[in-house]
Amino acid sequence: MKIRLLLLSLFASTSAFAGDIKTLSPTVVTATRYETNSFDLPLSIDAVTGSEIRDARTGANLSEIAPRIPGVVINYRSTAAQELSISTRGFGARSQFGVKGIRIYADGIPQNSADGQGQAGSINLDTLGQIEFMRGPFSALYGNSSGGVVQAFTRDGAKDPTITVGASSGTWNTNKQSITYEGQAGPVNYILNAYQYVSDGYRDFSQYRRDNFNGKISYQFNPDTKFTFVGNYMDQPYTNDPNALTPAEFALNSRSSGAGAKDKNTRLYRINSYGGIIIDHNLSEKDSLRFMAYSGERSNLQYLIAGAAAEIKRETQGFDFRWNRKDLFLNRPLNFTAGLSYDAMEDIRSRYSYPGTDVYEPLGYEPNKNRREKQTAFSADQYIQASYEPTDRFLVIAGLRHSRVGIKNEDLWLGETQGGVIGANATPVDSSGQVTYTNTSPVAGVTFKVTPTLNVYANYGRGFETPTFAETTYSTVAGAGPNLSMVPTKSKNYEIGLKAFISSNTRVNVALFKVDTKNEIVVTNSASGQNVYGSNANTERKGIEFSLDSRLPYNFNFYQTYTYLDSEFKNSFSNYVGSGNSNLTSVAVGNRLAGVYKNTAYTELSWKYPALNFSSAIENIYYSDVHGFDSNAALNRADAFSIVNLRASIKQSYNNWNFSEFVRADNIFDEKYVGNVRVNNNATFEPGAPRNYTVGITSSYTFK
Numbered sequence: 001m002k003i004r005l006l007l008l009s010l011f012a013s014t015s016a017f018a019g020d021i022k023t024l025s026p027t028v029v030t031a032t033r034y035e036t037n038s039f040d041l042p043l044s045i046d047a048v049t050g051s052e053i054r055d056a057r058t059g060a061n062l063s064e065i066a067p068r069i070p071g072v073v074i075n076y077r078s079t080a081a082q083e084l085s086i087s088t089r090g091f092g093a094r095s096q097f098g099v100k101g102i103r104i105y106a107d108g109i110p111q112n113s114a115d116g117q118g119q120a121g122s123i124n125l126d127t128l129g130q131i132e133f134m135r136g137p138f139s140a141l142y143g144n145s146s147g148g149v150v151q152a153f154t155r156d157g158a159k160d161p162t163i164t165v166g167a168s169s170g171t172w173n174t175n176k177q178s179i180t181y182e183g184q185a186g187p188v189n190y191i192l193n194a195y196q197y198v199s200d201g202y203r204d205f206s207q208y209r210r211d212n213f214n215g216k217i218s219y220q221f222n223p224d225t226k227f228t229f230v231g232n233y234m235d236q237p238y239t240n241d242p243n244a245l246t247p248a249e250f251a252l253n254s255r256s257s258g259a260g261a262k263d264k265n266t267r268l269y270r271i272n273s274y275g276g277i278i279i280d281h282n283l284s285e286k287d288s289l290r291f292m293a294y295s296g297e298r299s300n301l302q303y304l305i306a307g308a309a310a311e312i313k314r315e316t317q318g319f320d321f322r323w324n325r326k327d328l329f330l331n332r333p334l335n336f337t338a339g340l341s342y343d344a345m346e347d348i349r350s351r352y353s354y355p356g357t358d359v360y361e362p363l364g365y366e367p368n369k370n371r372r373e374k375q376t377a378f379s380a381d382q383y384i385q386a387s388y389e390p391t392d393r394f395l396v397i398a399g400l401r402h403s404r405v406g407i408k409n410e411d412l413w414l415g416e417t418q419g420g421v422i423g424a425n426a427t428p429v430d431s432s433g434q435v436t437y438t439n440t441s442p443v444a445g446v447t448f449k450v451t452p453t454l455n456v457y458a459n460y461g462r463g464f465e466t467p468t469f470a471e472t473t474y475s476t477v478a479g480a481g482p483n484l485s486m487v488p489t490k491s492k493n494y495e496i497g498l499k500a501f502i503s504s505n506t507r508v509n510v511a512l513f514k515v516d517t518k519n520e521i522v523v524t525n526s527a528s529g530q531n532v533y534g535s536n537a538n539t540e541r542k543g544i545e546f547s548l549d550s551r552l553p554y555n556f557n558f559y560q561t562y563t564y565l566d567s568e569f570k571n572s573f574s575n576y577v578g579s580g581n582s583n584l585t586s587v588a589v590g591n592r593l594a595g596v597y598k599n600t601a602y603t604e605l606s607w608k609y610p611a612l613n614f615s616s617a618i619e620n621i622y623y624s625d626v627h628g629f630d631s632n633a634a635l636n637r638a639d640a641f642s643i644v645n646l647r648a649s650i651k652q653s654y655n656n657w658n659f660s661e662f663v664r665a666d667n668i669f670d671e672k673y674v675g676n677v678r679v680n681n682n683a684t685f686e687p688g689a690p691r692n693y694t695v696g697i698t699s700s701y702t703f704k
Contacts, residue, residue, distance in 0.1 A: 042397060047131065048068060072133050073087045073088075083119045093596045124193060129154060137445070138445065138461060156191065162703070165179050175199070190217045202255060206242045212235075227277065229275070236269065242261050243258030247636060266305050287325050322339030334386065343379045344377070374412055397446075398442075399442070402441075407436075506549070514540070514542040539569055541566070557606045562601045594680060598624045615648070626638050658702070
């Protein structure tokens with residue numbers, strides 16, 4: 001009966017609601033590469049605005065706002081020595097290093113290197129105007145490792161020159177200070193931000209500091225031409241790494257560091273920077289061009305628990321050039337986009353042995369060097385995309401992307417034998433090699449507008465994901481490499497869904513999806529912190545995503561998301577399940593994928609009191625249990641958890657001054673839970689934070 005009433009209410013919706021669609025459905029650009037109302041698109045995409053991002057939140061990590069997005073999981077890993085764990089519909093959940101299988105962009109600049117590996121730690125939330133999360137088939141239009149797309153956009157500066165300072169303080173000596181200067185000076189718009197974030201961490205031996213600068217300067221050269229310059233610099237001058245815990249260690253003391261972390265003084269030093277220019281030019285009322293070019297550098301030195309130090313020095317560069325045409329075909333709207341993109345990278349990757357707690361810099365310490373190589377990669381892509389409305393009730397979008405990805409390994413240290421032994425009589429082993437992959441990804445989708453307030457849609461697409469350098473580095477646990485026998489993962493993505501306004505104040509989105517993959521990359525062996533990978537697995541993922549956003553009377557708002565994701569292997573294969581060659585097991589057909597949650601949900605009830613500019617909310621985050629091993633070993637299964645958070649903020653204005661204060665309490669019932677799992681490791685559990693509190697204040701002055 002309830003379902004029947006819901007359907008009747010959907011079909012009975014009138015065009016009176018149509019005016020609210022634009023206010024309750026955000027405008028997005030990721031899906032079509034030009035501004036489009038998300039309600040009409042035949043795909044799953046959600047956006048979080050800057051005001052939502054900064055609503056009583058510290059603005060340190062994307063994990064603070066990701067629970068709002070169905071199908072997306074971004075877990076903080078209890079250590080800043082590891083990049084955030086990001087997954088979309090299960091893509092990326094099983095990554096051992098950083099972000100894999102997901103494309104990440106900041107102001108159009110890729111945060112993935114040419115081999116597909118990505119990181120999100122540089123994204124500046126203080127200046128963010130909007131961040132978009134796209135799932136499903138259309139992600140394939142962004143090329144390699146596009147199981148999903150996360151795209152962040154820095155907002156424009158204020159109309160008048162404004163300086164803003166902010167500070168927050170919380171549990172475990174967690175402090176953040178920030179300053180922003182923004183404004184408009186004739187044809188120049190600018191916004192510049194710098195912040196420092198320091199914390200002792202909620203685990204033993206997890207202290208770290210992060211400094212970040214982010215800037216965007218736009219110059220309107222003439223009515224048809226605009227130049228935009230963006231730059232970002234991030235420095236982590238010290239980051240202790242407590243490592244993950246075994247289930248037994250987690251049960252005994254979830255806030256402890258892993259065995260050997262202190263003894264080996266495991267830690268990280270990282271610097272990451274990038275800059276770019278974007279040129280937008282209107283050729284005519286119908287035609288426009290966009291050109292983006294960028295370059296970046298990354299230095300990453302990590303001391304591992306295995307008594308080794310791994311160092312990467314990276315240089316990246318690339319460009320994207322595209323043409324867009326808005327026209328009519330048979331007197332109906334047609335938008336067409338064609339583009340070229342090129343990304344390149346060069347890594348100097350080294351590995352050193354070190355005797356425990358020594359804090360010397362390993363560079364130049366030749367007797368302990370046991371690996372050094374130059375790794376280069378490129379990705380050259382061509383893409384076309386079009387949207388067409390043959391009638392007032394249909395929207396069709398289709399696209400095609402061709403990718404060519406090449407990776408090359410050049411051995412710079414011919415001192416190791418097949419057994420990893422270095423000595424005067426060692427037989428040199430040349431670990432050089434190269435391989436090139438090609439792929440063509442088609443996607444298509446259609447929206448049928450049943451009524452002005454009810455859209456149903458369907459789409460289909462094919463994607464691919466190449467092995468990264470982190471996965472090709474070792475071909476055996478003895479250290480010989482590279483491993484170039486792997487092939488790209490290929491996926492087929494299906495989705496159907498509906499988007500509806502069941503009243504002028506309530507929006508509902510529902511999506512059903514299915515993903516079939518072949519040659520998924522899994523760990524096949526490991527020893528001394530060195531993983532060996534293979535393209536061994538075939539998988540199936542299917543599920544449903546649901547979201548509801550409702551503006552209630554008396555300034556209340558209710559927001560609910562839910563995701564069901566059933567993931568399983570469709571073939572059997574041998575898989576690493578612990579440390580050493582002897583711990584190989586057979587993964588059976590039907591086993592769940594490690595690191596993938598079957599059920600996730602987010603609930604938020606907020607209330608505002610406009611007269612005092614006061615807002616508050618209660619949040620509930622639920623994750624079901626998750627396996628740490630592909631073998632479905634019960635011992636390494638993290639239990640389901642549900643945590644409750646509270647937040648409140650208030651704002652004041654006095655002449656040219658604006659102030660805001662916030663307080664939040666996270667995990668108020670002090671739930672003990674696993675915040676993230678490291679898949680197929682003996683030390684699997686990365687603990688979630690216990691009860692903690694944060695207070696903050698922001699003040700700004702506008703020069704008028």
